[in-house]
Amino acid sequence: xxxxxxxxxxxxxxxxxxxxxxxxxxxxxxxxxxxxxxxxxxxxxxxxxxxxxxxxxxxxxxxxxxxxxxxxxxxxxxxxxxxxxxxxxxxxxxxxxxxxxxxxxxxxxxxxxxxxxxxxxxxxxxxxxxxxxxxxxxxxxxxxxxxxxxxxxxxxxxxxxxxxxxxxxxxxxxxxxxxxxxxxxxxxxxxxxxxxxxxxxxxxxxxxxxxxxxxxxxxxxxxxxxxxxxxxxxxxxxxxxxxxxxxxxxxxxxxxxxxxxxxxxxxxxxxxxxx
Amino acid sequence: xxxxxxxxxxxxxxxxxxxxxxxxxxxxxxxxxxxxxxxxxxxxxxxxxxxxxxxxxxxxxxxxxxxxxxxxxxxxxxxxxxxxxxxxxxxxxxxxxxxxxxxxxxxxxxxxxxxxxxxxxxxxxxxxxxxxxxxxxxxxxxxxxxxxxxxxxxxxxxxxxxxxxxxxxxxxxxxxxxxxxxxxxxxxxxxxxxxxxxxxxxxxxxxxxxxxxxxxxxxxxxxxxxxxxxxxxxxxxxxxxxxxxxxxxxxxxxxxxxx
Numbered sequence: 001x002x003x004x005x006x007x008x009x010x011x012x013x014x015x016x017x018x019x020x021x022x023x024x025x026x027x028x029x030x031x032x033x034x035x036x037x038x039x040x041x042x043x044x045x046x047x048x049x050x051x052x053x054x055x056x057x058x059x060x061x062x063x064x065x066x067x068x069x070x071x072x073x074x075x076x077x078x079x080x081x082x083x084x085x086x087x088x089x090x091x092x093x094x095x096x097x098x099x100x101x102x103x104x105x106x107x108x109x110x111x112x113x114x115x116x117x118x119x120x121x122x123x124x125x126x127x128x129x130x131x132x133x134x135x136x137x138x139x140x141x142x143x144x145x146x147x148x149x150x151x152x153x154x155x156x157x158x159x160x161x162x163x164x165x166x167x168x169x170x171x172x173x174x175x176x177x178x179x180x181x182x183x184x185x186x187x188x189x190x191x192x193x194x195x196x197x198x199x200x201x202x203x204x205x206x207x208x209x210x211x212x213x214x215x216x217x218x219x220x221x222x223x224x225x226x227x228x229x230x231x232x233x234x235x236x237x238x239x240x241x242x243x244x245x246x247x248x249x250x251x252x253x254x255x256x257x258x259x260x261x262x263x264x265x266x267x268x269x270x271x272x273x274x275x
Numbered sequence: 276x277x278x279x280x281x282x283x284x285x286x287x288x289x290x291x292x293x294x295x296x297x298x299x300x301x302x303x304x305x306x307x308x309x310x311x312x313x314x315x316x317x318x319x320x321x322x323x324x325x326x327x328x329x330x331x332x333x334x335x336x337x338x339x340x341x342x343x344x345x346x347x348x349x350x351x352x353x354x355x356x357x358x359x360x361x362x363x364x365x366x367x368x369x370x371x372x373x374x375x376x377x378x379x380x381x382x383x384x385x386x387x388x389x390x391x392x393x394x395x396x397x398x399x400x401x402x403x404x405x406x407x408x409x410x411x412x413x414x415x416x417x418x419x420x421x422x423x424x425x426x427x428x429x430x431x432x433x434x435x436x437x438x439x440x441x442x443x444x445x446x447x448x449x450x451x452x453x454x455x456x457x458x459x460x461x462x463x464x465x466x467x468x469x470x471x472x473x474x475x476x477x478x479x480x481x482x483x484x485x486x487x488x489x490x491x492x493x494x495x496x497x498x499x500x501x502x503x504x505x506x507x508x509x510x511x512x513x514x515x516x517x518x519x520x521x522x523x524x525x526x527x528x529x530x531x532x533x534x
Contacts, residue, residue, distance in 0.1 A: 002445075008364035015357035015416060016372045023379050023413045026390035080289045083282035095286065102293050104517045106474040108491045109510030112498065113296030116303055116313050116507070123299075123313055153292060160289075214383040216477045220495065231385050235480065238389060251386040258381050 031255070034248035049249045055233070059253070062230045065144065066212040069151045073159040073208045074201060076152075078189070081163035099160050102153070111150050111221045118146050118222075142224045150218040155211045159204035166200020167193075202268050206261040213257050230254055297514065304508035311504050322508040332509065334486060335493035338407075339473055342489060346411030347419070347468035351461065353412070354419030359449070361420075362427040363435075373420075380417040384478035387413065392481045403484045410478045415468035422467060426460025427453075459528050466524045470517050 002008070034045045049055050084095050102110060117123050118140040125137040140146050170193065178188045194201070219229040228236065234250040237243045299313050307317030326332060357376055360366050379387065391410055395401040430453065438448040454461075479489040488496075490513075498506045525531060 002364045004364065005367055007445075008360045008366040011356040011360035011364070012366055012369075012372050015353040015420070016375050018353055019375050019378060019413055019416060022391070022409045023382075023387060024375060026394040027382060027386060029394050030386065030390040076289065079281075079285045083285045086282060098290055099293065101518065102297065104470060104521050105297060105514040106491060106510065106517070108474075108476065108494050109300060109514055110296065112506055112510055113300045115498075116299055116311055117296060119311075121310075121312060153296065156289075156293065214385075214477075216385055216480065217495070221498070231383065231477065234385060234389075238481065244393065247389060251383075251389070254383050254386065255381075258383060262381050 027251075027255075030244075030248055031252050032248075033245055034252055045245045045249055049246055054228075055246075058228045058230060058233045061144070061227070062213055065148060065151065065229065066209045069148060069155065069212045070159075070205050070209045072148075072152055073156050074205060076156060077159035077163045077204060078193075080156075080160050081167050082193075084160070084164055085167045096161070096164065099157050103157050107154060107217045108221075110154060111218050114146065114150050114153075114222055115141065118149070141222060142226045144223070144227055146222040147219050147227050147229070150222045151212045151215060154215070154218060155208040158207040158211065162200045162204030162207065163197065166197035166203075170196050199268050199271070203265060206265050210258050210261040214254055300507045300514075301511045303504050304511045306504045306507075309503055311502055311507060315504075322504040323512070325505050326509045326512065329505065331493055331497075332490065335488050335490040338404075338487065339490040342407055342411040343469045343473040346408055346472050347415050347465055349408075349412040350415035350419040350468055351423075351464060354416055354464070355423050355461065358420045358423040358427055359453070362424055363432055376420050377417040379413045384410075384414065384475060385480055388478045388481040396482070403482050403487045407479060407482045407487070407489065410482060411472045411475070414475060414478055415472050418467050418471060419464045422464035423457065423460055426457045426463075430456050462528055463524065466520060466528075470521065473517070 035041055035043065037044050050059070080099070084092055084099070087095060115122070119125070120137045120139075120141075122140075124140060125134075128134040128138065129136075174192050174196070175188055178192045183191065213229075214231060215229065216231040216235070219227060219232045220235075223229065223232065225232075225236070230250050230253065234247050234254075237246045237250065303311055303313055303315050304322055305318050305320070306312065306315030306322065307319035308315065354376075357372065361369055361373060366372065387410055391401075391406045395409075396403060396406050434456075435448045435452045438452045439445060443451065474491060475489075476491045476495065479492050483489075483492055494506055494509060
């Protein structure tokens with residue numbers, strides 16, 4: 001450990017000043033716009049924002065989609081992670097690789113694929129008509145369902161990875177022990193696996209929830225102007241309505257959500273280090 | 276019996292869900308037809324070849340490459356000394372510095388792009404290219420600091436103290452002792468930064484002007500107007516590029532140890 005403070009500052013300050021100037025200052029300026037009206041500080045922009053039904057709908061939809069994507073990712077994630085952890089080592093590594101693989105592909109490409117699958121002439125509609133479930137193509141694109149599917153596919157890998165590391169720390173014998181003592185699978189999960197992997201679930205859950213809340217590409221491509229979420233609404237407010245105050249309000253909501261999630265993650269991380 | 280089948284069936288379904296769409300995109304990019312469809316109509320390379328002839332794709336590809344390489348390089352130039360100061364010195368306000376430097380990861384990119392547009396590009400007349408460069412550097416900085424910090428913390432600090440005691444200058448010790456030992460971490464940070472920056476959309480969304488935009492933003496605009504397989508072809512090419520880079524990194528560097 002070197003003690004020279006001036007040297008330490010000289011090394012660290014360029015990065016801090018850069019991030020402060022390019023990032024912190026403009027973002028704070030932008031956020032402050034939502035709290036100003038006619039030269040004084042006020043919350044009227046927030047009252048205005050939430051008084052409009054469209055904005056309320058978009059806000060609630062964003063929360064709702066974030067929540068159900070997280071819940072679905074948790075259920076599928078536990079099943080997947082459990083299946084992967086019980087594989088032999090070689091197969092396990094390959095399987096983790098396959099789950100992580102989509103994370104390296106551009107989200108634009110990953111979301112675009114759903115147009116081919118869910119579109120009017122897409123695979124799903126072809127199949128529905130072929131087996132006679134529907135006479136004409138049904139509309140799946142530009143619905144909340146499409147956005148849900150897209151978000152789930154985008155963020156599921158993060159949940160699986162978090163749960164894999166949690167499940168790997170699970171003592172080997174607890175599940176067989178609970179089974180031998182007569183617990184059914186539901187009880188095993190609820191009373192043994194869940195309490196022991198709660199941290200992994202929180203980490204994965206926050207990543208999936210904030211990821212879904214702040215997603216732009218998925219709602220833009222699969223939701224369009226019919227299914228706006230906060231980020232696509234922000235984009236629209238700036239480019240179509242030229243309304244920077246409302247954009248600032250949305251920005252603040254998004255940042256508060258991300259920060260809250262980040263603090264929660266840090267808490268979990270420090271709690272883990274203490275043990 | 277049911278338990279035996281549970282694991283393989285779950286994994287199969289999840290993999291179909293996660294990777295299937297990507298395979299469909301790859302198949303669609305070899306289509307001979309004029310509209311995006313699956314199963315593809317016939318087989319040809321015409322859409323793959325067309326990608327290279329679209330001028331705006333070429334321009335935005337060059338722009339994205341410049342941002343990904345230049346921005347990550349700049350982020351490392353700022354991030355390596357900062358990470359070194361945080362791991363080896365008693366840095367005053369070290370928690371504050373860490374928070375500021377890693378803040379860009381928490382704030383959604385679309386807000387950073389909008390803020391730069393509103394306070395730098397419009398009033399001061401900063402060029403969009405420069406704004407993009409600054410934004411991408413800020414975006415990659417947290418990753419650079421985190422990955423380099425991790426590999427510095429894994430390196431015992433007494434070897435450089437020994438070098439200093441034996442008469443090396445502090446700077447000499449850094450370049451001759453520390454740097455060669457964290458080379459893998461730096462390269463991993465570079466690759467992580469490159470992929471993050473190259474695939475990034477929200478930060479660049481507002482920062483586009485005539486002839487200046489990044490490739491993913493260009494693709495988003497193109498797919499709203501034209502419904503042909505060229506976006507599928509371009510997506511597949513880019514996907515194979517990033518997968519190739521990460522695979523090579525894993526092979527030669529053990530990438531996953533660092534990130």
